[in-house]
Amino acid sequence: MKSPNTPSPSQHSTGLLVQHERFKHEHKPQEGKDYAWEVMDDGHSHLDIQNFSACFGNPAFIPVLTDLDYIQYMESMCLDLLYIITQRINTGRLRAEDLQRIRITCSDPLVLPRYFEDLNTITRIVHLPTQAH
């Protein structure tokens, strides 16, 4: 068990999620309203984004004018997703190993599929063992 006074070994390279919550989540996405989390009988978790704007911020009101603005929005989406997952973990309803059995969907029709595609493209790191020889 880790002592409360023991610095987290990953603290040096992480911790911005807390700042993100402080700055961006004046209106936090609400479970049951903005997103739904369902645990199946077989232990799989299903997170459904029901209100894109409430969960990720409304792109229509964000000055997405430049490439860097867009990258910052991608950054924000990553942290928003992790914020939702962290809330689940903090309340003891999800463990890190449960991430192997999670499925995420978005049922909000007023959404920007391209944003999801780009987010997935950036974070889908494929192992390339043949190039490691």
Place this chain on the structure above:
Amino acid sequence: MFSPEMWNGLLDSLQRRTGLLTQHVLLNHKSMPRAGTDYAWTVQPGAQHLDIKNFKACFGEFDVLHDNEDYIQYLESICLDLLFIITQRIKSGQMHVGDISNLTVGCSDRTASFPVLDDLRRITTIMHPPPQAQHSITTTNTLYMSKSQLTPGGPHEESQHP
């Protein structure tokens, strides 16, 4: 010395100007991942490929994680590190956000933690529309607004690139 109010104001100002990614870089990237050494970028017509050659140099240590929150913070860090690498590419004018759709990211480092990469991919793969809604969407796809309707002048409109 900064008072708490001044410090919060400074952080708030920094956030509004630059975003958390810049803070992440300032705070955490004493040793920046280096293009060519820690990662490689290959460009071919219509295709871009980023290869992570040194997992730890790009994303930090992963074998010292203790609990659930450490793990989530590590995933958070990977996201920001990836975006840091891409941002460097964009800032140097070698890439536009429109190129993201032609991007593949691989990892040729055999020491990498692939369960971590799998988890990262899983939590950032948002299926839209959800499988059960696909039929209704194909018959009523006017429900879905195009990006240009929602974000006029958005980044995918080439004319808007700076």
